[in-house]
Amino acid sequence: MADTNIFRRLREAQMWTKTELARKAGVSVLTVDRLEKGLPCRLSTQRKVLLALGLSLSEVRRLLDQEQAKQEAQARALESLAVPEGLVSGISSPFEGLSVLIVDDESGVRELLKGRLQHWGCRVDLASDGDEAVILYRAWRPDVVLMDLEMPGKTGIVAAEEILQLDPSASIILMTGAWDTSPARRALERKIVRLVLPKPFHVEQLEMALKEVAPKVTRELEVISKGGAVA
DSSP states (O other): OOSTTHHHHHHHHTTOOHHHHHHHHTSOHHHHHHHHTTOOOOHHHHHHHHHHTTOOHHHHHHHHHHHHHHHHHHHHHHHHHSOOTTOOOOTTOTTTTOEEEEEOSOHHHHHHHHHHHHHTTOEEEEESSHHHHHHHHHHHOOSEEEEESOOSSSOHHHHHHHHHHHOTTOOEEEEEOOSOOHHHHHHHHTTSSSEEEESSOOHHHHHHHHHHHOHHHHHHHHHHHTTOOOO
Protein backbone atom coordinates (compact mmCIF):
# COMPACT_ATOMS: atom_id res chain seq x y z
CA MET A 1 0.00 0.00 0.00
CA ALA A 2 1.10 3.56 -0.55
CA ASP A 3 0.74 4.44 3.13
CA THR A 4 3.48 2.62 5.03
CA ASN A 5 2.13 0.04 7.52
CA ILE A 6 -1.46 1.25 7.13
CA PHE A 7 -2.80 -2.19 8.07
CA ARG A 8 -0.77 -2.32 11.26
CA ARG A 9 -1.46 1.28 12.23
CA LEU A 10 -5.20 0.94 11.71
CA ARG A 11 -5.25 -2.35 13.62
CA GLU A 12 -3.31 -0.85 16.53
CA ALA A 13 -5.62 2.19 16.54
CA GLN A 14 -8.52 -0.23 17.06
CA MET A 15 -6.43 -1.98 19.77
CA TRP A 16 -6.98 -5.32 18.02
CA THR A 17 -4.60 -8.23 17.90
CA LYS A 18 -3.75 -9.84 14.55
CA THR A 19 -5.99 -12.74 15.51
CA GLU A 20 -8.95 -10.41 16.16
CA LEU A 21 -8.48 -8.63 12.84
CA ALA A 22 -8.17 -11.94 11.01
CA ARG A 23 -11.44 -13.14 12.56
CA LYS A 24 -13.33 -9.93 11.76
CA ALA A 25 -12.07 -9.89 8.14
CA GLY A 26 -12.50 -13.62 7.58
CA VAL A 27 -8.84 -14.22 6.69
CA SER A 28 -5.94 -16.07 8.27
CA VAL A 29 -3.50 -14.57 10.76
CA LEU A 30 -0.75 -15.34 8.24
CA THR A 31 -2.52 -13.14 5.71
CA VAL A 32 -2.69 -10.26 8.19
CA ASP A 33 1.01 -10.71 8.91
CA ARG A 34 1.85 -10.59 5.18
CA LEU A 35 -0.18 -7.42 4.73
CA GLU A 36 1.53 -5.70 7.64
CA LYS A 37 4.91 -6.58 6.14
CA GLY A 38 3.86 -5.06 2.81
CA LEU A 39 4.08 -8.38 0.96
CA PRO A 40 1.95 -9.14 -2.12
CA CYS A 41 -1.66 -10.16 -1.49
CA ARG A 42 -4.82 -10.33 -3.61
CA LEU A 43 -6.68 -7.04 -3.95
CA SER A 44 -9.95 -8.69 -2.90
CA THR A 45 -8.30 -9.81 0.35
CA GLN A 46 -6.90 -6.34 0.97
CA ARG A 47 -10.38 -4.90 0.42
CA LYS A 48 -11.90 -7.24 3.02
CA VAL A 49 -9.27 -6.32 5.61
CA LEU A 50 -9.51 -2.57 4.98
CA LEU A 51 -13.29 -2.65 5.28
CA ALA A 52 -13.00 -4.64 8.51
CA LEU A 53 -10.64 -1.93 9.78
CA GLY A 54 -13.35 0.70 9.29
CA LEU A 55 -12.32 2.44 6.07
CA SER A 56 -15.00 3.77 3.76
CA LEU A 57 -15.52 2.33 0.29
CA SER A 58 -14.02 5.45 -1.32
CA GLU A 59 -10.91 5.23 0.88
CA VAL A 60 -10.53 1.55 0.08
CA ARG A 61 -10.93 2.25 -3.64
CA ARG A 62 -8.23 4.95 -3.55
CA LEU A 63 -5.74 2.73 -1.74
CA LEU A 64 -6.40 -0.25 -3.98
CA ASP A 65 -5.92 1.89 -7.09
CA GLN A 66 -2.49 2.77 -5.74
CA GLU A 67 -1.77 -0.91 -5.11
CA GLN A 68 -2.88 -1.78 -8.65
CA ALA A 69 -0.45 0.80 -10.03
CA LYS A 70 2.31 -0.72 -7.92
CA GLN A 71 1.58 -4.22 -9.25
CA GLU A 72 1.64 -2.95 -12.83
CA ALA A 73 5.02 -1.31 -12.19
CA GLN A 74 6.28 -4.60 -10.77
CA ALA A 75 5.11 -6.47 -13.86
CA ARG A 76 6.97 -4.02 -16.11
CA ALA A 77 10.11 -4.40 -14.03
CA LEU A 78 9.96 -8.19 -14.21
CA GLU A 79 9.42 -8.01 -17.95
CA SER A 80 12.61 -5.95 -18.30
CA LEU A 81 14.59 -8.73 -16.58
CA ALA A 82 13.46 -11.37 -19.06
CA VAL A 83 15.94 -12.09 -21.85
CA PRO A 84 14.21 -11.65 -25.24
CA GLU A 85 14.01 -14.86 -27.20
CA GLY A 86 16.81 -15.14 -29.76
CA LEU A 87 18.96 -12.44 -28.14
CA VAL A 88 22.63 -13.42 -28.30
CA SER A 89 24.78 -12.97 -25.19
CA GLY A 90 27.24 -10.11 -25.45
CA ILE A 91 30.88 -11.15 -25.70
CA SER A 92 32.06 -8.06 -23.81
CA SER A 93 29.83 -8.46 -20.73
CA PRO A 94 31.57 -7.03 -17.63
CA PHE A 95 30.09 -9.88 -15.58
CA GLU A 96 31.52 -12.74 -17.63
CA GLY A 97 32.56 -15.46 -15.15
CA LEU A 98 31.04 -13.74 -12.10
CA SER A 99 29.50 -16.28 -9.69
CA VAL A 100 26.13 -15.27 -8.20
CA LEU A 101 23.90 -17.01 -5.68
CA ILE A 102 20.22 -16.04 -6.04
CA VAL A 103 18.11 -16.49 -2.90
CA ASP A 104 14.35 -15.96 -3.23
CA ASP A 105 11.31 -17.99 -2.19
CA GLU A 106 9.48 -17.11 -5.43
CA SER A 107 10.51 -19.52 -8.19
CA GLY A 108 9.47 -17.09 -10.94
CA VAL A 109 11.80 -14.40 -9.61
CA ARG A 110 14.65 -16.90 -9.26
CA GLU A 111 14.28 -18.09 -12.84
CA LEU A 112 14.04 -14.57 -14.30
CA LEU A 113 17.18 -13.47 -12.48
CA LYS A 114 18.96 -16.69 -13.44
CA GLY A 115 18.16 -16.17 -17.12
CA ARG A 116 19.35 -12.57 -17.11
CA LEU A 117 22.56 -13.29 -15.19
CA GLN A 118 23.43 -16.28 -17.35
CA HIS A 119 22.85 -14.08 -20.40
CA TRP A 120 25.47 -11.75 -18.94
CA GLY A 121 27.89 -14.67 -18.62
CA CYS A 122 27.51 -15.27 -14.88
CA ARG A 123 27.74 -18.63 -13.16
CA VAL A 124 24.51 -18.97 -11.16
CA ASP A 125 23.13 -21.14 -8.38
CA LEU A 126 19.72 -20.91 -6.71
CA ALA A 127 18.38 -21.16 -3.16
CA SER A 128 14.73 -20.96 -2.12
CA ASP A 129 15.27 -20.07 1.55
CA GLY A 130 17.83 -18.81 4.04
CA ASP A 131 18.97 -22.21 5.27
CA GLU A 132 19.72 -23.40 1.73
CA ALA A 133 21.55 -20.15 1.03
CA VAL A 134 23.96 -20.66 3.92
CA ILE A 135 24.62 -24.27 2.89
CA LEU A 136 25.31 -23.31 -0.72
CA TYR A 137 27.50 -20.37 0.25
CA ARG A 138 29.61 -22.59 2.49
CA ALA A 139 30.16 -25.05 -0.36
CA TRP A 140 30.51 -22.60 -3.26
CA ARG A 141 31.67 -19.16 -2.00
CA PRO A 142 30.10 -17.11 -4.83
CA ASP A 143 31.30 -13.61 -5.67
CA VAL A 144 27.87 -12.04 -5.04
CA VAL A 145 24.69 -13.06 -3.21
CA LEU A 146 21.30 -11.67 -4.27
CA MET A 147 19.30 -12.21 -1.07
CA ASP A 148 15.54 -11.69 -0.67
CA LEU A 149 14.58 -10.13 2.67
CA GLU A 150 11.25 -11.79 3.48
CA MET A 151 11.22 -15.59 3.17
CA PRO A 152 9.54 -18.37 5.14
CA GLY A 153 11.68 -19.53 8.05
CA LYS A 154 15.07 -17.83 8.19
CA THR A 155 14.91 -14.25 6.92
CA GLY A 156 17.38 -12.83 4.44
CA ILE A 157 19.04 -10.73 7.14
CA VAL A 158 19.58 -13.72 9.45
CA ALA A 159 20.97 -15.74 6.52
CA ALA A 160 23.25 -12.84 5.59
CA GLU A 161 24.59 -12.68 9.16
CA GLU A 162 25.40 -16.39 9.06
CA ILE A 163 27.12 -16.02 5.70
CA LEU A 164 29.23 -13.18 7.08
CA GLN A 165 30.34 -15.48 9.89
CA LEU A 166 31.62 -17.85 7.20
CA ASP A 167 33.11 -15.08 5.08
CA PRO A 168 33.36 -11.52 6.47
CA SER A 169 34.12 -10.21 2.95
CA ALA A 170 30.92 -11.61 1.41
CA SER A 171 29.19 -9.26 -1.05
CA ILE A 172 25.45 -9.46 -0.32
CA ILE A 173 22.72 -7.47 -2.06
CA LEU A 174 19.45 -7.43 -0.11
CA MET A 175 16.31 -7.44 -2.28
CA THR A 176 13.08 -6.27 -0.65
CA GLY A 177 9.58 -5.36 -1.73
CA ALA A 178 8.35 -4.66 1.81
CA TRP A 179 6.93 -1.21 2.57
CA ASP A 180 8.67 -1.22 5.94
CA THR A 181 12.25 -0.47 4.89
CA SER A 182 13.65 -0.11 8.42
CA PRO A 183 14.99 -3.72 8.69
CA ALA A 184 16.82 -3.34 5.35
CA ARG A 185 18.13 0.08 6.33
CA ARG A 186 19.46 -1.24 9.65
CA ALA A 187 21.13 -4.17 7.87
CA LEU A 188 22.86 -1.69 5.56
CA GLU A 189 23.95 0.54 8.45
CA ARG A 190 25.34 -2.47 10.34
CA LYS A 191 27.17 -3.54 7.14
CA ILE A 192 25.41 -6.90 7.10
CA VAL A 193 24.70 -6.24 3.41
CA ARG A 194 26.55 -4.15 0.86
CA LEU A 195 23.50 -2.76 -0.93
CA VAL A 196 19.68 -2.74 -0.75
CA LEU A 197 17.84 -3.27 -4.04
CA PRO A 198 14.14 -2.30 -3.72
CA LYS A 199 11.63 -4.47 -5.56
CA PRO A 200 10.44 -4.07 -8.22
CA PHE A 201 13.71 -3.25 -9.99
CA HIS A 202 14.57 -2.99 -13.67
CA VAL A 203 17.43 -4.64 -15.50
CA GLU A 204 19.46 -1.41 -15.45
CA GLN A 205 19.20 -1.21 -11.65
CA LEU A 206 20.37 -4.81 -11.33
CA GLU A 207 23.34 -4.07 -13.58
CA MET A 208 24.31 -1.00 -11.54
CA ALA A 209 23.98 -2.93 -8.27
CA LEU A 210 26.31 -5.69 -9.46
CA LYS A 211 28.87 -3.17 -10.66
CA GLU A 212 28.74 -1.39 -7.31
CA VAL A 213 29.16 -4.40 -5.02
CA ALA A 214 31.67 -6.30 -7.13
CA PRO A 215 33.83 -3.73 -8.96
CA LYS A 216 37.09 -5.42 -7.94
CA VAL A 217 35.79 -8.83 -8.97
CA THR A 218 34.65 -7.62 -12.39
CA ARG A 219 37.98 -5.83 -13.00
CA GLU A 220 39.89 -8.97 -12.07
CA LEU A 221 37.76 -11.08 -14.40
CA GLU A 222 38.38 -8.64 -17.25
CA VAL A 223 42.16 -8.79 -16.70
CA ILE A 224 42.16 -12.57 -16.49
CA SER A 225 40.10 -12.87 -19.69
CA LYS A 226 42.72 -10.73 -21.47
CA GLY A 227 45.52 -12.96 -20.22
CA GLY A 228 46.86 -10.47 -17.70
CA ALA A 229 47.74 -10.81 -14.03
CA VAL A 230 45.91 -9.35 -11.08
CA ALA A 231 48.06 -7.36 -8.67
